[in-house]
Amino acid sequence: AQSVTQLDSQVPVFEEAPVELRCNYSSSVSVYLFWYVQYPNQGLQLLLKYLSGSTLVKGINGFEAEFNKSQTSFHLRKPSVHISDTAEYFCAVTPRGASGTYKYIFGTGTRLKVLA
Amino acid sequence: DAGVIQSPRHEVTEMGQEVTLRCKPISGHDYLFWYRQTMMRGLELLIYFNNNVPIDDSGMPEDRFSAKMPNASFSTLKIQPSEPRDSAVYFCASSTRTVEQFFGPGTRLTVL
Numbered sequence: 001a002q003s004v005t006q007l008d009s010q011v012p013v014f015e016e017a018p019v020e021l022r023c024n025y026s027s028s029v030s031v032y033l034f035w036y037v038q039y040p041n042q043g044l045q046l047l048l049k050y051l052s053g054s055t056l057v058k059g060i061n062g063f064e065a066e067f068n069k070s071q072t073s074f075h076l077r078k079p080s081v082h083i084s085d086t087a088e089y090f091c092a093v094t095p096r097g098a099s100g101t102y103k104y105i106f107g108t109g110t111r112l113k114v115l116a
Numbered sequence: 117d118a119g120v121i122q123s124p125r126h127e128v129t130e131m132g133q134e135v136t137l138r139c140k141p142i143s144g145h146d147y148l149f150w151y152r153q154t155m156m157r158g159l160e161l162l163i164y165f166n167n168n169v170p171i172d173d174s175g176m177p178e179d180r181f182s183a184k185m186p187n188a189s190f191s192t193l194k195i196q197p198s199e200p201r202d203s204a205v206y207f208c209a210s211s212t213r214t215v216e217q218f219f220g221p222g223t224r225l226t227v228l
Contacts, residue, residue, distance in 0.1 A: 032215055043120075043207055043219035051215065090159065094215065102147065102215050103172065106159040
C-alpha cells in the first residue's frame with residue numbers, strides 16, 4: 001500500500017520569495033508522482049508529474065519538483081511566488097505499471113498563502 | 117475539448133432526500149473516478165470505472181451511495197437517503213493510460 005505525507009498544512013510566504021512545499025511518500029513498489037493545485041472553488045489542475053527519467057521535473061506556472069528516491073520525497077519549489085499562487089497544493093502517488101489501475105493516493109494538502 | 121463536466125455545481129437538499137450527481141468525462145478517456153473532499157477527511161476516492169465497469173468501490177462509505185456508468189460519456193453518483201454528514205464537494209475525474217487524471221469543477225453538496 002502507498003501513503004503520502006504533506007507535513008505542512010499551511011505555508012505563508014511573502015510575494016517574490018521562494019517557497020518549498022514538502023511531500024514524502026511510502027511505498028513498497030515504484031510509483032508515479034504528481035503535484036496538483038486547487039484554486040478556490042475550482043477542481044484540481046495538474047502542476048507537474050514524475051513518470052521516469054530526469055529527477056528534476058518542471059511544471060506550469062514556474063513550479064518544479066525533484067524526485068528523491070532515497071529520501072522518498074517529491075518536494076515542490078518555486079523561486080519567486082506571486083499573489084496568484086495562493087491555493088491548495090496536493091501531492092499524489094500511484095503505483096507504477098500496476099496493471100492499469102491508476103488509483104491515486106493523495107496527501108492532505110498544503111495551503112499556500114502568498115502575502116503582499 | 118470542454119474538459120470534465122459536472123452537474124449540478126451546487127446542490128442543497130434536505131436530509132432524507134435522494135441526490136444525483138452527474139459527470140461527463142473527456143471524450144476518449146476510459147477511466148472515470150469519483151472523489152469526495154471534506155475538511156476533515158481531505159480527498160477520498162469513492163469508486164472508479166474502467167471502460168464503464170466498476171473496478172474498485174471500496175471507498176464508497178455506505179450502501180446509501182451508488183454509482184453507475186451506463187456508457188462511456190456519462191456517470192452518476194447517487195445518495196439515497198442523504199444525511200448532513202454527506203455534505204462535501206464531490207469531484208469527478210477521467211484519464212487514459214497516460215496516468216494523468218483530469219478533474220471536473222466539482223459539485224458542492226449541502227444536506228440540511
